Amino acid sequence: GAGVSQTPSNKVTEKGKYVELRCDPISGHTALYWYRQSLGQGPEFLIYFQGTGAADDSGLPNDRFFAVRPEGSVSTLKIQRTERGDSAVYLCASSPSGRFEQFFGPGTRLTVL
Amino acid sequence: TQLLEQSPQFLSIQEGENLTVYCNSSSVFSSLQWYRQEPGEGPVLLVTVVTGGEVKKLKRLTFQFGDARKDSSLHITAAQPGDTGLYLCAGGGNFNKFYFGSGTKLNVKP
Numbered sequence: 001g002a003g004v005s006q007t008p009s010n011k012v013t014e015k016g017k018y019v020e021l022r023c024d025p026i027s028g029h030t031a032l033y034w035y036r037q038s039l040g041q042g043p044e045f046l047i048y049f050q051g052t053g054a055a056d057d058s059g060l061p062n063d064r065f066f067a068v069r070p071e072g073s074v075s076t077l078k079i080q081r082t083e084r085g086d087s088a089v090y091l092c093a094s095s096p097s098g099r100f101e102q103f104f105g106p107g108t109r110l111t112v113l
Numbered sequence: 114t115q116l117l118e119q120s121p122q123f124l125s126i127q128e129g130e131n132l133t134v135y136c137n138s139s140s141v142f143s144s145l146q147w148y149r150q151e152p153g154e155g156p157v158l159l160v161t162v163v164t165g166g167e168v169k170k171l172k173r174l175t176f177q178f179g180d181a182r183k184d185s186s187l188h189i190t191a192a193q194p195g196d197t198g199l200y201l202c203a204g205g206g207n208f209n210k211f212y213f214g215s216g217t218k219l220n221v222k223p
Contacts, residue, residue, distance in 0.1 A: 104155030
C-alpha cells in the first residue's frame with residue numbers, strides 16, 4: 001500500500017516568508033508526528049497528533065510554528081516569518097493506534113535564504 | 114539536550130566484518146526502536162524492543178534492550194555494502210514523544 005507522502009520534496013524560500021509543508025499519512029493511521037532533522041543530527045520531535053487534536057506540541061520551537069490536522073488525516077505544518085535557522089529536513093511519520101512503530105515519509109527539505 | 118547518546122558516530126569497515134553500535138541514556142524508556150536512514154529518505158524502522166533484557170534477531174542484525182531499559186545495542190554480523198547507512202535509535206515514553214539519538218553513520222566497503 002501507499003506509504004507516507006510529503007509535499008513539496010524541496011522548498012526554497014526567503015527569510016521572512018510564510019511556508020506550508022504537507023503530510024499525507026498512511027490510511028487508517030490515527031497518530032501523526034512531525035520532526036525536524038538538521039544535517040548530521042537525528043530527528044527532533046516537534047508535535048504529535050492523535051486524531052484531529054495535537055496531543056503534544058511541546059517540541060515546537062516557538063510561536064512561529066503551527067500545525068493542524070483538521071480531519072484526522074492530512075496534516076500541514078505552517079511556519080511564519082521564516083528564519084535561516086529554520087532550514088532543515090522536516091519529516092512526518094504516522095502510526096497505527098496503540099503501536100510504537102512509526103512510518104516515515106521522505107521529508108521536505110526547507111532552505112531559507 | 115540529547116537524551117540518547119549513540120556511539121560510535123562514524124564507522125567504516127570492510128565487507129565481512131562484525132560491528133556493534135550503542136545507544137545509551139540515563140532515562141528509562143517504555144520502548145526503544147532502531148531505524149536505518151539513507152540519504153534523501155526518511156528513517157525506516159528495523160525493530161522495536163519493549164522488555165528489559167529483550168533480544169531480537171533480524172537476519173544478520175541482533176538487537177538488545179538493556180535490563181534497566183536505558184540502553185540498547187545493535188550488532189551486525191558479516192556486514193555487507195547494503196548495510197551502509199545512518200543507524201538511529203529512538204526511545205519512547207508513552208506513544209506521544211520519541212527521542213532520537215544523533216545516529217551512527219556506517220560505511221561498509223566492498
